[in-house]
Amino acid sequence: MSDRFLFLGPPGAGKGTQAQVLAADRGLLHLSTGELLRAEVQAGTELGAEAQSVMARGELVSDALVLAIVRARLLSHDGGWLLDGFPRNLAQAEALSQLLQELNQPIEHVVLLQLDDGILLQRLLSRGRDDDNEAVIRNRLEVYREQTEPLIAFYRQLGLIREVEAEGDVQAVAGRISSVVS
Ligand code: B4P
Numbered sequence: 001m002s003d004r005f006l007f008l009g010p011p012g013a014g015k016g017t018q019a020q021v022l023a024a025d026r027g028l029l030h031l032s033t034g035e036l037l038r039a040e041v042q043a044g045t046e047l048g049a050e051a052q053s054v055m056a057r058g059e060l061v062s063d064a065l066v067l068a069i070v071r072a073r074l075l076s077h078d079g080g081w082l083l084d085g086f087p088r089n090l091a092q093a094e095a096l097s098q099l100l101q102e103l104n105q106p107i108e109h110v111v112l113l114q115l116d117d118g119i120l121l122q123r124l125l126s127r128g129r130d131d132d133n134e135a136v137i138r139n140r141l142e143v144y145r146e147q148t149e150p151l152i153a154f155y156r157q158l159g160l161i162r163e164v165e166a167e168g169d170v171q172a173v174a175g176r177i178s179s180v181v182s
Pocket of ligand 1: 012013014017018033034045055056058059081084085087088126127144166167170173
């Protein structure tokens with residue numbers, strides 16, 4: 001059974017929600033760069049202080065910082081994993097390819113969650129996290145279109161994209177995901 005996944009999709013598509021379901025189901029390490037960054041902010045570390053204002057604007061935190069976090073976690077882990085919210089741009093994707101080559105752990109599936117902007121906006125507004133107000137959400141969507149969406153072509157070329165419609169309840173989406181990954 002496959003045990004190395006990457007989740008891709010716009011903010012609010014449910015990457016975190018679905019990644020949690022699949023990781024629990026298959027006993028994988030769930031690495032969410034968003035969660036890890038929020039934990040640093042909460043703990044008041046130097047790294048968290050650097051990330052906080054960037055996240056509040058809906059921009060991307062520096063590649064070097066995010067890469068250092070992912071690298072340390074993957075190097076110290078033995079077993080399957082699921083990356084959620086990383087990579088977010090081509091530089092991160094290229095760095096990840098290099099790291100995974102070093103580890104001899106190629107990605108098996110890139111799950112792409114697709115959802116209408118109107119529904120994304122509604123979901124995030126009803127969640128109400130610090131970075132979930134309308135102006136910041138619109139900026140996050142723009143950052144996604146400009147910087148993250150090019151990754152679809154990057155991974156499609158490698159034959160790894162598994163596209164999933166993310167509308168509907170959590171269980172329905174989880175069922176669709178499990179039918180495209182094996
Ligand atoms: P993330 O933490 O990755 O958050 P996200 O993309 O906004 O949300 P996600 O798609 O995971 O949606 P979720 O399941 O929570 O990023 C936050 C910030 O961190 C970024 O803006 C950036 O600043 C920084 N960052 C993170 N990674 C980075 C990186 N690699 N490089 C640089 N910066 C980085 O779902 C959203 C809501 O919808 C929830 O309330 C959920 O309950 C609800 N929901 C989910 N599925 C649903 C369903 N089927 N039906 C109804 N509601 C549903």
